[in-house]
Amino acid sequence: MRTLVKAAAIIVGLGLSVGCQSKSSPPPPPPVPSTHEEPAPAVGERPSEPLPPLGDASLYELDATLVDEAGTPRRFDDFRGRPVVISMFYSSCQTACPVLIEELKELVARIPAERRDEVRVLLISFDPERDTPAKLRELFAVHRLSAPTWRLATAQDDTTRELAAVLGVRYRKLDSGEFFHTSVTTVLDANGVARARMEGLRRSPDPLLDALAAMPGPEQPPTP
Amino acid sequence: MRDLAVAVSVGLLLALSLPASAEAKPQVPAGPPAEMVAIPAGVYRPLLPISPAEAEVAVAAFWLDRVPVTNADFLRFVEATPAWRRDRVGRLRADGRYLEHWAAPDRLGPEVIADAPATNVSWFAARAYCASRGKRLPIEREWERSAVDLDATPAAREAARAQVLAWMLTPGKRSLRAVGQRAANHLGVHDLNEVVWEWVDDYGAALVPLDDRNRGDDDRQKFCGAGAAKASDPTDYAAFMRMAMRSALSASDASGMLGFRCAKDAPS
Numbered sequence: 210m211r212t213l214v215k216a217a218a219i220i221v222g223l224g225l226s227v228g229c230q231s232k233s234s235p236p237p238p239p240p241v242p243s244t245h246e247e248p249a250p251a252v253g254e255r256p257s258e259p260l261p262p263l264g265d266a267s268l269y270e271l272d273a274t275l276v277d278e279a280g281t282p283r284r285f286d287d288f289r290g291r292p293v294v295i296s297m298f299y300s301s302c303q304t305a306c307p308v309l310i311e312e313l314k315e316l317v318a319r320i321p322a323e324r325r326d327e328v329r330v331l332l333i334s335f336d337p338e339r340d341t342p343a344k345l346r347e348l349f350a351v352h353r354l355s356a357p358t359w360r361l362a363t364a365q366d367d368t369t370r371e372l373a374a375v376l377g378v379r380y381r382k383l384d385s386g387e388f389f390h391t392s393v394t395t396v397l398d399a400n401g402v403a404r405a406r407m408e409g410l411r412r413s414p415d416p417l418l419d420a421l422a423a424m425p426g427p428e429q430p431p432t433p
Numbered sequence: 434m435r436d437l438a439v440a441v442s443v444g445l446l447l448a449l450s451l452p453a454s455a456e457a458k459p460q461v462p463a464g465p466p467a468e469m470v471a472i473p474a475g476v477y478r479p480l481l482p483i484s485p486a487e488a489e490v491a492v493a494a495f496w497l498d499r500v501p502v503t504n505a506d507f508l509r510f511v512e513a514t515p516a517w518r519r520d521r522v523g524r525l526r527a528d529g530r531y532l533e534h535w536a537a538p539d540r541l542g543p544e545v546i547a548d549a550p551a552t553n554v555s556w557f558a559a560r561a562y563c564a565s566r567g568k569r570l571p572i573e574r575e576w577e578r579s580a581v582d583l584d585a586t587p588a589a590r591e592a593a594r595a596q597v598l599a600w601m602l603t604p605g606k607r608s609l610r611a612v613g614q615r616a617a618n619h620l621g622v623h624d625l626n627e628v629v630w631e632w633v634d635d636y637g638a639a640l641v642p643l644d645d646r647n648r649g650d651d652d653r654q655k656f657c658g659a660g661a662a663k664a665s666d667p668t669d670y671a672a673f674m675r676m677a678m679r680s681a682l683s684a685s686d687a688s689g690m691l692g693f694r695c696a697k698d699a700p701s
Contacts, residue, residue: 264685266525373637374556374684375525381483381638384490389483389638 268375269401275333275362278349280342283362285372286401292424293329293397294417297378299336299388300344308410309392310352316394316414317358320421328421330359333372335380335388337363377406396420463700465496470621471699472497476583477574478665480672488665492578497571498694500612500623501631502562504541507532507551510562512539517558526557530687548611550629550692556684559632559693568695570634573679575696580625581672582618593618597626597671609690626671629692630678639679 269286277283294313298306313330320328334340345361348354354361364372373380380390396405396417405420465471474494482488511517511532518539519532532553536542554562556570563569571579585593613623625631633639666672682691 264524264528266523268525270523270525370634370637371557371684377683379637379639379680381635383483384487385484 263403263406265402267401268397268403271368271371271375273364273368273372275364275368276337276342278342278345278361288329288331288360288397289401290399291327291329292399292421293331293401294394294421295331295333295376295397296392296394297333297335297373297376297380297390298392299334299390300340300348301336301386302388305390305392305410307352309394310348310354312410312414313394314352314354316417319414319418324421324426325358327426328358332359332361333369334361334363335369335373335382335390337365337369339386376403377408398424465697465699468499469496469697470499471495472575472579472620472622475578477578477581478583479574479577480665480669480676482665490574492574494699495571495575496697496699497575497579497622498568498696499617499621501550501629501692501694502554502559503548503612504535504545504551505547507554507562508535508539508541508547510565514561514565517561522558524685526685527555528685528687530689531555531558533687534689546609546611548613549609550612550624552609552629552689552692553687554632554691554693555687556632556634556636556682558687560634562693563695566695568697570632570693571696572635573633573639576625576631576633577672577675579620579622580618581669582620585619594669594671600627601671601674629690630675630688632682632691632693633679636679636682637684639676 269289271285273285275283275285294316296309296313298309300306310332313332317325317328317330334345340361340363345363348361349356349359363369372378376393376395378391378393380388382388391408392410394407394414394417395403398404398420404424405416407414407417472492472495475492477490477492479487479490515521519527519535520538522531530553532538534545534553536544541547560570582589582593610628612628615623615627617623618625
């Protein structure tokens with residue numbers, strides 16, 4: 210029902226928008242089919258795409274297979290055991306995606322040196338057709354990305370859709386071959402549980418860095 | 434002449450030796466199974482087209498379930514695939530309300546109408562069910578193309594919209610009833626917009642009004658009516674509702690008024 214409340218809140222906003230400009234009168238808004246009481250967002254607020262709540266489930270439950278920049282099939286949960294910063298993109302995107310990559314580079318640079326080697330940055334492309342392993346390897350050169358910290362990968366369409374679903378990324382392939390998408394960066398802990406998430410670009414990465422800092426480091430062998 | 438006689442008798446023999454069902458088979462491409470209806474290729478007019486070029490979107494022919502998947506159907510699926518029992522499924526794929534209306538993980542109980550649409554089913558669960566039947570979830574353009582008759586007369590369109598709104602005004606569970614009880618629509622599909630909201634496979638593509646690269650356009654959203662002014666039909670209130678519903682969903686969401694039906698590619 211929570212979803213219905215959200216939907217109703219959004220539609221009330223949209224409905225009023227219609228009323229403002231439309232000459233025909235729209236039908237009255239239907240009552241929210243719920244008894245759940247939750248404050249509706251202020252009218253006129255931009256309807257945003259709400260991110261799903263951070264659950265405590267491991268994203269590795271997805272059992273997804275990726276193909277990395279070397280063309281090697283790789284299980285998503287190969288990343289288990291270390292913190293992972295994960296986002297989605299596509300390489301022919303000329304605008305938002307280079308910004309995303311630059312921002313992630315800045316994020317990596319701000320991770321304390323002793324923790325940096327442990328972290329992986331995984332970028333999954335929406336566009337397996339055009340983002341061949343060769344194309345992804347090119348990006349390493351173009352953006353001066355360093356292995357093994359950076360991993361660029363694609364997946365089959367079905368898997369891509371599931372990954373986007375659990376990451377809260379909304380996307381649509383346009384007939385032009387471009388992708389309309391939201392930028393969401395998620396920090397996964399060693400077990401694949403999402404600990405922080407940021408939507409949009411040009412935001413402070415502090416919550417992501419805080420989440421990384423809060424994670425226990427790799428297990429040290431017990432000192433005698 | 435003798436050849437002809439031989440040919441005729443061979444033909445007769447063949448006809449007699451073949452089972453009756455084979456006679457109806459030749460060349461005609463197989464139609465959908467009885468529980469599905471063939472939806473011919475058509476068009477969908479997105480409510481908020483992303484670009485003028487996509488004001489009208491082609492939809493290929495496909496097959497769609499005549500009615501939503503029912504509680505009884507879904508119970509059989511859960512019995513066959515216990516990983517989808519509510520007490521076994523992972524929270525990544527289904528939230529805490531998954532199948533919560535059932536009396537037990539493997540029993541509907543007296544409160545549940547067996548032939549009513551299965552609700553409280555997440556996107557992952559709906560996908561898994563369809564896959565188990567060799568099907569898939571319909572995508573948004575397929576669902577909308579099946580629900581909205583673009584060729585309807587103004588009066589028929591008005592009547593259809595009134596019906597949808599009447600359903601939306603029916604409080605929650607009272608509208609839950611057995612599937613297939615009402616007349617099918619112009620394409621032979623039952624219960625679209627009449628019993629429950631339904632999942633589409635690409636719900637995650639709904640309402641992405643702005644890409645990050647267009648952030649400068651954000652203002653467009655702040656001005657009253659700017660979004661609706663671009664809507665293909667700002668009077669189609671139900672379509673706004675469906676779009677808003679989809680845009681608010683997450684893949685693990687289970688909701689008491691959200692069900693699904695399956696689709697399948699038409700053989701080409």
